[in-house]
Amino acid sequence: MNNNQQFEYLLKRHQLKRTEPRLRVLSLLSAKSVATSQPDLESVIGDVDRVTLYRILSAFEEKGIIHKVFDLNGTANYALCSSDCAEHDHHDEHLHFNCTSCKKVYCLDDLDVQPVKLPAGFKVETFSLSATGLCPKCNNKEA
Numbered sequence: 604m605n606n607n608q609q610f611e612y613l614l615k616r617h618q619l620k621r622t623e624p625r626l627r628v629l630s631l632l633s634a635k636s637v638a639t640s641q642p643d644l645e646s647v648i649g650d651v652d653r654v655t656l657y658r659i660l661s662a663f664e665e666k667g668i669i670h671k672v673f674d675l676n677g678t679a680n681y682a683l684c685s686s687d688c689a690e691h692d693h694h695d696e697h698l699h700f701n702c703t704s705c706k707k708v709y710c711l712d713d714l715d716v717q718p719v720k721l722p723a724g725f726k727v728e729t730f731s732l733s734a735t736g737l738c739p740k741c742n743n744k745e746a
Contacts, residue, residue, distance in 0.1 A: 606633060617666040624651045628659050629668075629683075638672050638680035638699070638708040672699045672708055675735065680708045699733040704741035 610629040614621050627648055632639060645656060660681055663669040669681045696718070698711040716732060737745065 606630060613668060617668060619662060619666065624648075624655055625659055625663075627651070628656070628663070632669065632681060632683050635682075636709070638674075638682040638710060640674070640678050640680045642678075644681075672710070672731070672733070674706060674708050675701050675703065676706075682708075682710045685712065696730050696732070699731065700738065701733060701735045702738040702741055703735055704737055704744075707738060709738060 607626065607630075610626050610633075611621050613629065614625060619625065628644065628651075631644060631647060641653075641656060641660060644660075645651075645653060648656065651659075660669065664671055664681070667684055670684050671679050671681055674680055696716055698714050698716060700709040700711055701707075702709070719727065719730065721727065
């Protein structure tokens with residue numbers, strides 16, 4: 604199954620209409636190795652206006668297709684969720700790494716993050732774990 608077919612299946616599974624702008628956003632996000640902000644998407648997506656892009660990102664986040672992570676400037680960045688995520692049920696319990704040099708945000712999915720055990724009566728609705736420092740590329744530049 605090629606990427607476009609996977610994206611079409613993803614939209615169908617989440618009961619979203621198949622539109623070219625939605626497919627382009629999914630394609631752009633899947634091609635990135637870092638989380639991407641709405642302004643960055645706007646600069647490369649072409650003829651999709653800001654409001655439409657905002658609505659696409661909001662719908663994708665609500666359906667569990669993407670998750671939002673904030674960079675060091677407080678700007679929202681978006682990355683594809685794992686296949687475990689569902690509508691109103693995100694499972695993006697992984698480390699988000701903010702590089703202080705290049706300002707990119709990385710989702711480090713492969714790290715083993717232990718679940719947080721809260722005292723009785725607490726209920727987690729969202730979970731965010733972040734670290735700041737230098738990514739490998741920026742760290743090598745300094746060495």
